[in-house]
Amino acid sequence: MKLLLVDDDQVDRMSIKRLLKKSKLDVDITEVETGLEALRAIETEQDHQYDLVLLDYQLPDMNGFEVLKRTSNGLFGATAVIFLTGQEDEELASRCLEHGAQDFLLKKEITPAHLQKAITHSRLRYENEKQLDNSRKLMQDLAEHDQLTGLLNRYAFEQQIKETEALRKRIGFTFGLMLLDLDNFKWINDTYGHDCGDELLKRVAERLEHVCREQDLLCRLGGDEFAIALVGKARGYSHKVAQRIFDSFKSPIYVNELSVNVECSIGIADFENDYINLTDALKKADLAMYHAKSSGKNQFHYFSEELQQAAERRISVESEIRQALTNREFIPYFQPQIDTETKKIIGAEALVRWQHSEQGLIGPGEFLDIAEETGQIKEIDQQILEKAIAQRAEWAQSEGIKSDFRIAINISARHLRDESFTARVKSLISKYQLDPSVIELEIVESELVNDFEMAVKVIDELNELGVILAIDDFGTGYSSLSYLKHLKVHTLKVDRSFIIDVATSNIDCNLFKGLINLGQSMKLQIVVEGVENIEQFEKCELYHAEIVQGFYFSKPLDAKAFREFYRSY
Known part of the structure; x- marks a missing residue:
């Protein structure tokens, strides 16, 4: 056993050595007189460190606490320590043990058996402490790192950013936060299985580690979402990191003999002088990432105040829509549809308006995009559908409204992914006793591809x-x-964008005519919307579009105004 004896009193050292020789321990003793010599001796023996240090508390250059502190911090290795002292002091003994010593002995009470026992117990106690320390380190590692990728988890990420923020306040540097989300990862999981997805996440983490510098913090927040804290670089550095990430994903990742092309969307929030609240920073980066995804994916976007305002508007409008649905504040306005041959009103399109309890009438441009994002559009559609059908039934009792007068109602393609939608329409027709053929449901064509088979059904x-x-x-x-x-549709509604310039552009005229001819060749009725002047109407007549609607005839009207317009038209 290698033992370091630290004591400035030569007589005490000789006494300890005699006691050690009388014990049954096989000991190789090194003697030093000061704390500095002890530290140098331990440093010299780093590769073959001492098994035990017998340390006199009162040394000429420093006390035992100072030696112990520097030793236990691992600066010069680690070993078991027994304090020796000539003074009986219970408080001092407790403090020594609290600071990491394994035992505390009075020199005058030491016997060979006592010393042997103390050394044996101290070594065992030290080994136990090392095992406990290793267990604590392992538990800490488990608590702070993602078990799949080995990256920091959210908790450790937040803690390290707090430490970074404290340092930033003292010395000043920039800070950037990036959120990264893999595009179409759910499809990979669903197609190849979760094991494949997990392996892919590991490979992605490895590539991100190569992109980041040592001082940057890389974290897996959960699922396929990662976060990177960029520390200490000038503004604009995050742009370079984002580009390096995209470059790293240009080559496919091989997982279980599969070649997977990885794309991602990145949101960036940069901070210079402003205080960093991590929750707010994550929200800002998340807003930017969401914008990157909604703009086509596989790109990055910076946070801006405009994004913040849009998010606040979304939250506010979503909440108000929820209340408006409860109060049934959504109402139909009706725009007349004109037969181009007879010039008579043959139907109307029901267009949604919001009769806000405080703001008055609100047009669809203020809320429909948010209603579509949140899924609230289905409930809005249901209210408009019932109110429009109820209004058509009321008009059926009025003189002058023809029995074949058709009411057209827009519905979200979400309804075509709902097997109960047909039953709801049937129930409304039965409730208001209408001929189904007077109800026309309009669906935007580009929305149909999400679940085309269900839509067809x-x-x-x-x-x-x-x-x-x-x-x-x-x-x-x-x-x-x-x-x-x-x-199996009956009608095509040509979008207003195709008629805007038909009065001045031959190209637009040919395209407009081609769309009408295409629809009619498939035996479909053509409705042209957005007709705003006589020139546009004449083109509709010339190319034999059957029905037109637009501001040239009338803006959308409430039910009462529409009835008066119909009677006087």
């Missing part, structure tokens, strides 16, 4: 019910020609 059921189906905004989507032949 629901459309077929509505056809069997006798309801008229229309494709709205025809020509603006990317699925028209490939999907249209599979849909």
